[in-house]
Amino acid sequence: MIQTVYHIIVLYLTIHIIWFIIREKKFWDQLSGMIVLVMFLLRLFLIK
């Protein structure tokens, strides 16, 4: 149960980061978002 809640929270934030990268116009801000996204994806797939 708690793992499902965890997945939903991480998935929600991951979608937000992806959406941020798509609509952001400044390249360096997009790049910062991409670095954060890597951590979230690894968490989402329970790799680390």
Place this chain on the structure above:
Amino acid sequence: MKKHHVKALLLLFLAALICYLSARDFLTMHHAEAIYPSPQLTTKKRLSDYFPGLKNSPGDSPVYIFEGRTKGGNLLILGGTHPNEPAGFMTTVLLVENLEVIQGKIIIVPRANNSGFMHNDPQEGNPQRYSLETAGGSRWFRYGSRLTNPIHQWPDPVLYVNPAGQKLSGTESRNLNRSYPGRKNGYLTEKIAYGIMQLITVEKIDLAVDLHEAAPEYPVINAIVFHERSAELAAIASMTLQMEGVDIQLEASPPNLRGLSHREWGDFTETLAILLETANTSHGRLKGKPSATLITEGKDKNYQRAAQLGLLFVPFSEEGIPLKKRVSRHLATLNALVFGLSELFPDLPIRFQKIPSSTDVESAGIGAFLTPPK
């Protein structure tokens, strides 16, 4: 499509690529190193054979059983309770690959906390593996974490009350050596502890030894930690080692420090419980850059300096404390304990052969006694 959308797509692709590469590298930690048991192995079981609750879980682990032709004492040797303490693990590998038991029974669990071998500690920069040279090539072995993989046991409680009733910080819920006597329906680490307790009971273990290492600045080091029922045995082993020129401390297991193997094995089963410690540079807090060489060679300038300042509990020269020396110390202590058991309980003899002597391991290295890679 606008320009920043193209950049976004490229960055998303890059994120996916980094994820794929890092995940592929990290997931190799789930693959265990090869162990080639000696032809005299009687049977290979798993911890789940003693506690089915571990079946198909990352806490399940191989159990190697060597039985002699005649009955005698029963000895359990545990390595890998803390997978970042490689001398304990390597001692068990060395035993599994060479042992021939003549009398009695020896049971060996090299990866006591199997899950702890499947990751390593964040922000430590530790290598995922180290290698040893054998007669026929190089073999690698995992260097894991002190704690169970959080992917397998999550979340940690804020305060952990272990099965023996001791209050500890939350992360300790993933420390096998704080989780005894275990819980049937508890956390994964508690289930592993419960499985080991079951093994001790079912196999009627007379002497159980948990092999560890500690940082050179830790006071309980080069030591035999003993439960009060094992005091006489530990004293005999200590005297035997002193006569062989091996300096060793005796440490009584504190009755109010609960959840540890040397306490709960002794309190909850009939076994004589012992824990051994050697000095491991690679998991000390004063070490320099972590590397596979640091694990195997144990050389570190910071520790040399700390020794000169009198801050360590073991001698530390520029030669360091190599893995072969730590394994040789564990072997010598195990020999002394088996000798002590036969002295105290003549009806519980354990006789074995083909184990390299501690001096041979120290001079020729561990790899000389390991099976070449197949």
